[in-house]
Amino acid sequence: MPTEPGIETAAAGLRRQLADRLERDGRLRSRQWRAAVEAVPRHAFVPRFYRESDTPGVTTWEPVTPENVGKEEWLRLVYTDETWMTQFDGRDIDWADPQPISNAAPTSSSTLPSLVVRMLEDLDVHAGMNVLEIGTGTGYSTALLCHRLGSERVTSIETDEGVGRRARDALSTAGYEPHLLVGDGRAGHLDGAPYDRLIATCGFRNIPPAWLEQVLPGGVILTTLRGWMRSLGPVKLIVTGDSASGWFSEDDPSFMIARQQDAPENLGVIPGSDDGTTRKATYGPDVLTDSGPAFMAQLAAPDARFFSTAVDGGPVSTFVLDRVTDSFAVLVPADRGWQVRQGGPRRLWDAIESAVGTWEEYGSPSAAAFGVTVSVDAQVVWLGNPSGPQWPLPS
Known part of the structure; x- marks a missing residue:
């Protein structure tokens, strides 16, 4: 999009306001990153985007462009602390005639600036360092890194060719x-x-x-671990030779999962009504959605997904299906509680209940009480310290 003096002047003021807000919220802590936020034109990286509509019913996304909302409103939205969607289902958008989108999964976005800045602050970079970024996206966070370190110090990898091409153009336009x-x-x-x-x-x-092999000893790996049911959260690892360890943070952002690790489209085989063995459940399906217990459920059943539906006119049941092992658990309301029916090589609900019970035994801590140790041979999440309760990450 051609630049206009009025837009550039307004954008500079909005960037200062954004930096002020991020600083007040404790996300922006250093003068170097503040200078980057004030300098990098986010509007060059999200010239058009989608926002979620407030229309009730099926989730619908509506296009936002300078033409359909006006330049002033478009620019104001660009510099709010929001995530804006730029791609769905891995397909490019026809911006010549953008239409509302429903029943689609976002596959690329410009992440809310507060999260971007918090991660960059936590990365603890210094002049002269070389940084590898996984997930170029729109290129906005790449530009912030370039402003801080110099373009020659930044390498960024994007999985989607079209997304990468647009990021390259935007970065070049912005001078990076x-x-x-x-x-x-x-x-x-x-x-x-x-x-x-x-x-x-x-x-x-x-x-x-490969990340362990390519980051220097003493270097930092900052990423988000997540599963097919939910995000576990950001983790900061310090590399020590052929291994690395570190802690989760308090934050719980739900980054899109890397496309190469996305869940299979097929949820798995729904068990028959007589399959498996039944017992009284200690916990109901709410542990799959409540923040702390759901963290534990993801650790205990890393290859599972769940959904709820009524079967043959009966009560709503919750199905937990493991696509890798074809194990299952089905939760059905019972007198003053729940019943669970399980089958397959893994007793999924046994594992989930054991993990949630351990979490409660340790005082129901936040994600910041958990750490990660990874090596060539094993990757585990632990509670409290590396000798505490452990759950392996999927290989």
């Missing part, structure tokens, strides 16, 4: 020329290694071994 690649971020970029820092702006089910 980092090393940009299209590929599978799990492989990193060996030719540019070693790196002092690695930051991932999409969720991963585990830590790719």
Whole structure:
């Protein structure tokens, strides 16, 4: 989009206001990152986007462009602390005639600035460091890194060719020329290694071994671990040779999962009414959605997903299906509680209840009480310390 003097002047003022707000909220803590926020034109990276409509019913996304909402409102929205969607279902949008979108999964976005800045602050970069970014997206966070370190110090990998091309154009327009690649971020970029820092702006089910090999000892890996049911949260790992360890943060952002690790479309086989064995459940299906217990459920059943539906006119039942092992658990309301029916190689609800029980035994702590240790041979999440209760990450 061609720049206009009026837009550039207004945008500069909105960037200062955004920096003020992020600083007041404790997200923006250093003068270097404040300078980056004030300098990088976010509107160059989200010239058009989608926002969720407030229309009741099916989730619908409506397009936002300078033409359909007016330049002033478009620019105001760009510099609010919101995530704006820029792609759905991996398909490019026809911006010549953008239409509302329903029944679609967002696959690329410009993440809310407060989260971007918090992660960059936590990355703890210093002048002269080389950074590998996994997930270029719109290129906004890449531009912030370039402003802070210099373009020659930044390498960024995007899995989607169209998304990567648009990010390259936006970065060039804004005056930044980092090393940009299209590929599978799990492989990193060996030719540019070693790196002092690695930051991932999409969720991963585990830590790719290539990252351990390409980040220097003492370096930082900052990513979000997530599963097929929910996000576990951001984790900051310090690399020590061929292993790394660190802690989750208090925050619980739900980054899109890396496309190469997305769940299979098929949920699995729904069990018959007579399959499995039945017992009284200690916990009901709310543990799958309540924040702390759901964190534990994701750890205990990393390959599972769930849904609720009425069967043959009966009460609403919750199905937990493990696509990898074809194990299942079905929760049905019973007198003053729930019954669970389980089958397959793994007793899913036994594992979930055991994990939730451990969490309660330790005082129902936040995610910040959990840490991660990864090596070539194993990857585990632990509670309290590396010798505490452990749950393996999926391989």
